[in-house]
Amino acid sequence: MLVALLGSAASVVLFVYGTRELAQVASWRREVTVLVLDDVGSNRSEAVLRRYDRAFRRTRPGRWVERQLVLAGLDRPPLVVAGVTVLGTVLLSYVLSRTLAPVFGLAGLVVGVQGLRVFLARARDRRREEFVAQMPELARVLANATSAGLSIRTAIDMAADEVSDPASTELRRIADGMAFGADLETSLQAVQDRLPSREVAVLVSTLLVSARSGGSLVSALRDIADTLDNRKEVRREIRTVLAQALATGYLVVAMGVALLFLLNLAQPGTVEKMTTTPLGQAALVIAGLLYTTGVLVVRRMTRIEP
Numbered sequence: 001m002l003v004a005l006l007g008s009a010a011s012v013v014l015f016v017y018g019t020r021e022l023a024q025v026a027s028w029r030r031e032v033t034v035l036v037l038d039d040v041g042s043n044r045s046e047a048v049l050r051r052y053d054r055a056f057r058r059t060r061p062g063r064w065v066e067r068q069l070v071l072a073g074l075d076r077p078p079l080v081v082a083g084v085t086v087l088g089t090v091l092l093s094y095v096l097s098r099t100l101a102p103v104f105g106l107a108g109l110v111v112g113v114q115g116l117r118v119f120l121a122r123a124r125d126r127r128r129e130e131f132v133a134q135m136p137e138l139a140r141v142l143a144n145a146t147s148a149g150l151s152i153r154t155a156i157d158m159a160a161d162e163v164s165d166p167a168s169t170e171l172r173r174i175a176d177g178m179a180f181g182a183d184l185e186t187s188l189q190a191v192q193d194r195l196p197s198r199e200v201a202v203l204v205s206t207l208l209v210s211a212r213s214g215g216s217l218v219s220a221l222r223d224i225a226d227t228l229d230n231r232k233e234v235r236r237e238i239r240t241v242l243a244q245a246l247a248t249g250y251l252v253v254a255m256g257v258a259l260l261f262l263l264n265l266a267q268p269g270t271v272e273k274m275t276t277t278p279l280g281q282a283a284l285v286i287a288g289l290l291y292t293t294g295v296l297v298v299r300r301m302t303r304i305e306p
Contacts, residue, residue, distance in 0.1 A: 019084045023076065053079040071194055072123035073166050085116045100264055101272040127166050128195045134167040135199050136228040142207075143221035152207060153178055170195070184208070199228055242302045249298035253291050 056062040056079040065078040074081075089112025097105030141162050145155035153175070160171035174187040188204045206220050264271045274280030 019087070023080055023084075049077070049079070053077045056082065068120040068124070071127075072120055073127045073169070074123060081116075085112060088112055088115075100260060101275045103275045104271075128197055131166050131170065131195050132197055132199045132228075133232060134163055135203060136225045136232065138163055138167050138171075139203065139221045139225035139228065143225065146221070152210065153184065199231065246298065246302045249294065249302075253295055256287065256291050 057066050061082065062078050065082055069076055069078060069081065089109055092112055093105040093108030096108040097103075138159060141159045142152075142155050145158050146152065150158065156171055156178075157175040160168050160175055163171070170191050174184075174191060177187040177190070178184060185208055188207060192200050192204050203224060206224060210220065260271055274284060
């Protein structure tokens with residue numbers, strides 16, 4: 001049983017890793033095809049994939065996945081992401097139903113779908129944090145550009161070439177949008193919608209107020225840069241203090257899940273018998289509720305508001 005469990009876990013890991021490598025190889029192949037052959041439609045398999053991907057984007061789940069990928073800054077086809085999620089969910093459900101009990105197959109489906117949501121949410125939060133970490137540098141670049149007599153639009157266009165990603169991508173979107181006729185307020189508000197945080201809101205408000213009514217934009221941006229540096233250090237210290245408590249909370253949950261496998265390993269069929277008796281079902285439900293409540297409480301207590 002232990003060998004089967006370890007083999008199933010290794011299969012899941014290898015499947016996810018192999019799918020990721022295949023997606024990267026396919027992306028690199030598309031780039032080489034465009035550069036060398038200058039004919040994207042020459043590859044029939046890629047054309048078929050793009051056609052199905054476009055059809056998937058028109059569906060409601062496809063639009064949601066595409067939007068989440070854009071917010072997370074991930075350049076992946078939504079169809080590939082959804083396909084990997086479905087295959088991984090089915091495989092996880094099969095492994096849980098075979099190693100524990102058939103009812104845990106439903107839990108595998110829930111974990112697979114929720115895993116995609118958690119992955120995209122973490123990627124989005126990580127991108128927002130990277131952008132916030134770049135904001136002191138961004139504010140100083142804008143302050144230097146405006147102090148040299150450049151307008152806000154020109155300063156944004158110049159800053160897009162000075163800073164690194166993800167700030168460069170967002171600034172380039174603002175510059176391209178204004179080049180096609182969008183006003184500054186709409187472009188900046190779109191950035192705030194994609195990267196919701198207090199720091200971004202303060203910077204956007206400062207730029208909009210200065211564009212509308214004037215004022216000392218240079219001194220305001222430099223003050224913002226100093227304030228953002230202090231906030232970044234405070235957030236770093238808070239994360240360091242909470243890291244141990246957060247890791248301990250998730251470790252306790254992992255130990256609870258591992259206990260089910262150990263029980264089934266020590267006495268095969270134990271977990272399946274628990275799912276067929278009222279007392280065992282009550283114990284599993286109560287334990288699941290307690291662990292879920294504990295995870296939610298830990299996340300709430302250790303969450304840093306953006």
